[in-house]
Amino acid sequence: MSSASSAIESDSSESNHGENFALAELFNTDATTLQGRVKPFSDFYRDTVEKGMVHYSREIVSAVSNRTRVRAADGTIREMIMLGSNNYLGLTTHPHVIGRIKDALDTFGAGVGGPPLLGGMTELHRLLEKRLSRMKGAEDTMLFGSGYQANLGWINTLIRADDVLLYDAYNHASLYDGIALTAAKTKFSAIRFAHNDMDHLERLLQRYRKAEDRPNRQIFVAAEGVYSMDGDLVPLPRISALCATYGAVLMVDDAHGTGVMGRHGGGVGEHFGMKDGVDIWVGSFSKAFGMTGGFLSASREVIDYLRFCSRAYIFSAHLPITTVAAVLGGLEVLEREPERIVRLHENARYLEKALSGLGFKTFREAAIIPVHMPPDANIREVCKLFDDEGIFLNSIEYPAVSKDGQRLRLSVMATHTPQDLDEAIAAFERVGRTVGILAGSSWRGPQRAG
Known part of the structure; x- marks a missing residue:
């Protein structure tokens, strides 16, 4: 069993970006008690508050x-x-969304009281999966408690020993944490490529492509539709073409693109006029839909596998009905307005x-x-x-x-x-x-x- 550090190979694209920082590292002490460990930060924080x-x-x-x-x-x-909220479309106060929530509460109550695999799901949960699949041009969709959880779920479940994950240096913190979690039990290679640098990515794809001595190797490439700190877009046509050329599975986290990009809010795929070319879409309900929760859209076979094998999914309670109804209401507003x-x-x-x-x-x-x-x-x-x-x-x-x-x-x-x-x-x-x-x-x- 490998350690997290041994699974993540170094590369020239070291990342100082915000999604891979740990504030606690700035307040490390030699303290021998819990109180001693946390006090330096607390003192700093309280002093800053007072000022x-x-x-x-x-x-x-x-x-x-x-x-x-x-x-x-x-x-x-x-x-x-x-100017500090990701409620991009103003859906949190839309009368149709509020009405959707009230109707759903009257019909289904507040939640299902358990994980979807055992506790089940309402017809609204299934309807939302279908609507999101259509939006993303995918065969099926599964819902997670958060976009963060969705990223942990696919990495920890789909990546196996000897696989390679190439990821943009500006990917979300959840991807970094998914890598660390997976590395604790699986010996694989995770390598950053410089932000939106397709030449760097292609060199890595050439280096790690499937070879005769690595017949079971699968290469994954992870990027974001809209990067959260800089607001720039992934060069989707180029990265999709590279993945097709080198047989890599492409995952795009479209948290900040879904509901925002494309004429109908379908995300960066619709923005670039691409109906396919992405194997896994991850998204969040905490941005344009103003709620919490996340989703993953992919082929039917991938979703079937994740529903029964992703620990992040099977050991978490399903989304509350308020969230499901609100997102469905938001999708309906997008269609009407x-x-x-x-x-x-x-x-x-x-x-x-x-x-x-x-x-x-x-x-x-x-x-x-x-x-x-x-x-x-x-x-x-x-x-x-x-x-x-x-x-x-x-x-x-x-x-x-x-x-x-x-x-x-x-x-x-x-x-x-x-x-x-x-x-x-x-x-x-x-x-x-x-x-x-x-x-x-x-x-x-x-x-x-x-």
Whole structure:
């Protein structure tokens, strides 16, 4: 039996990205008691809270929408423009979604009270599996308690000894943890390739391709549809073609693409006009659908196998009916109101163009906009200024990103109004000038189409 470290081979694409960090490593001590181990971090955290420099775990006291009521550290409640939620389509407050949940609760109660294999599932669970299969162009789908759990489930079940997993350096933390879990019992090779670097991936595919002395080897390639910290897309046509050429199984985690990309919200597959070419789709309900839970779509044979062999699936209670009904309601809203996706991208494009025009370093391909901060900027102070301005956003600092990669991460929603975005843009200009990021400019605003 191999150790986790022996199964993960080193490569030139070392990752300092946020999905593979462990904050605890910064607070290691030689303490001999549990209290001694945890106290340094607790002291640091409490001191930071007292200085008003912590903007995590904020208390929400209303529905999460374009403007959300938030309890401040001093106990006061105020309305803030929400730019920190992945509720991209604003579905959490949609009347049809709320109605779907109420009807389902009246019919089925709150949950099934057990794992799907033994406790069973409702007809709504089965309907959601069918709807997601159709959305992803797959034969079948299974539901998980979270997208994180879905990634743990397929890696730990499908990868065997002597297999090879090639994965993008910016893949989600759940993939890293799935690798470590699998490595504890299976001797396989896991190698990073540089982010979205298809030339690097092809060199690795050539190196690890199935050979006569490795007849049972299966190569897996893991990527994401939309990368969560940078908001850029996978080059899906190229990576799919490479996997087909070298006989590799392609898994795409489309958590931030499902419901966002493509004319009907089908994800990056629909965005690129690809009806096939991906073997395994993983997704999450915690982004565009505003809930929790995840899914995995693949061939019928793969799903049959995972339903009975994935420990992450068979030893977890099934999704509560509220989640299933909400996602079904969200899918129905997408069908009836495709203009929500159009409006989402119009809003994201408008905001990114304005911030770039002011002089901020930004980027956009989906609904995530990273706004990079100078390495010497105190990003906690910057975030506090935005908090004072009534702008709810997320600051991403080291070690979640490299020391020169700190940023503000904005999540745009279809329900943001022109007034919301213009107020946010004005706040960005004021804060940027206050902290010296912007030399000096005056926001006039690009002309909106229509």
